[in-house]
Amino acid sequence: RWTDFISSYGTIDLEHLQRYARTYAGQPSRVAQDSMMLYTCLHASLSRVGRNKVTIYAKEYTIDEFKDGVLFLKIIIRQSSIDTNATTASIRNQLADIGTYLATVNFDITKMNERVNLLLESLQARGGTTHDLLNNLFRAYKTVKDREFIRYMTQKESDFEEGTIELNAAKLMLLAENKFKTLTEKGEWQAPSAEEEKIVALRTELEALKRRKDGNQGQRNQNGNNARRGKRDREKGNRKDNNARRRNRQAPEWVNQLPKPGEPTQKEVDGKVWYVCEHHKKWCLHRTEDCKKKGLDHHKELGKKRAENKRVLRATKATVRWSDIEHDDESSQE
Numbered sequence: 001r002w003t004d005f006i007s008s009y010g011t012i013d014l015e016h017l018q019r020y021a022r023t024y025a026g027q028p029s030r031v032a033q034d035s036m037m038l039y040t041c042l043h044a045s046l047s048r049v050g051r052n053k054v055t056i057y058a059k060e061y062t063i064d065e066f067k068d069g070v071l072f073l074k075i076i077i078r079q080s081s082i083d084t085n086a087t088t089a090s091i092r093n094q095l096a097d098i099g100t101y102l103a104t105v106n107f108d109i110t111k112m113n114e115r116v117n118l119l120l121e122s123l124q125a126r127g128g129t130t131h132d133l134l135n136n137l138f139r140a141y142k143t144v145k146d147r148e149f150i151r152y153m154t155q156k157e158s159d160f161e162e163g164t165i166e167l168n169a170a171k172l173m174l175l176a177e178n179k180f181k182t183l184t185e186k187g188e189w190q191a192p193s194a195e196e197e198k199i200v201a202l203r204t205e206l207e208a209l210k211r212r213k214d215g216n217q218g219q220r221n222q223n224g225n226n227a228r229r230g231k232r233d234r235e236k237g238n239r240k241d242n243n244a245r246r247r248n249r250q251a252p253e254w255v256n257q258l259p260k261p262g263e264p265t266q267k268e269v270d271g272k273v274w275y276v277c278e279h280h281k282k283w284c285l286h287r288t289e290d291c292k293k294k295g296l297d298h299h300k301e302l303g304k305k306r307a308e309n310k311r312v313l314r315a316t317k318a319t320v321r322w323s324d325i326e327h328d329d330e331s332s333q334e
Helices: 014-021 030-045 048-055 069-080 085-096 098-104 109-125 133-141 147-162 169-185 194-248 298-333
Strands: 266-269 272-277 282-284
Touching (some): 014 069, 030 069, 048 069, 085 109, 085 133, 098 109, 098 133, 109 133, 133 147, 133 169, 147 169
Antiparallel strands (some): 266 272, 272 282
């Protein structure tokens, strides 16, 4: 019984291939010649790094110094992939979760189908099978962001469940890819529905209104700041003008002419009552007891007093030091 090694490399072990190779190794036969040519081509196609990884197992693909091509290919496959039960389980998991892969390729149905076929070939080469591929495909197809495609897949699934159509994985993939290509050619693939377009338009309008509102609010704030700044500047200017007017306004000369002894210290001029202030030493509009001493330079007086106190202190210290010197002189004379 003949078995195709290329399509069943995972089900044929190395020992079986070695037993078969011994039947023709070193023999002048077409099988031996083909095997040697296969080895030569594979060896030449490998990179230096790849060649080093498989040539260390030369004993496993060499039969009585004969380099067998099929054994060499088995070693290459073994080293490039792990042919274990874990590999088979991983392939089944990838098929079950093929919808995740579909999202990574932007819901390209053609790319997903190619991925499914590749995984199926790998699974079959290892002698594995899958029994829930059709359900996995339906579940993956219905994750597509296209309402028409989902409606089409849902209808096919309903017809299959009711028994009105017969489906298998290969036929379903063909139907899905044809629908995908048709919608793409029409420019309708993943096109927004009327409701979605309306929502997008409303969202755009709301964002424009928000930007306009923010701009108006910013302008109002700026205008308010400018108005407050202008008001402060006007008030500041008014204060400057008032101060200037007060400085330019000269008091009448009689204000500084104090009354002689015995003359009254209170008089009325132009409807205002004037008093002699003992602090200001002139006529003022307040009594001496009500005087707040505005305009008097207390700091200068205080400075003069402090300076005088410092002079007194220095003089006192000098006197003390001189007294000490005289006392020391008297002590030394004694």
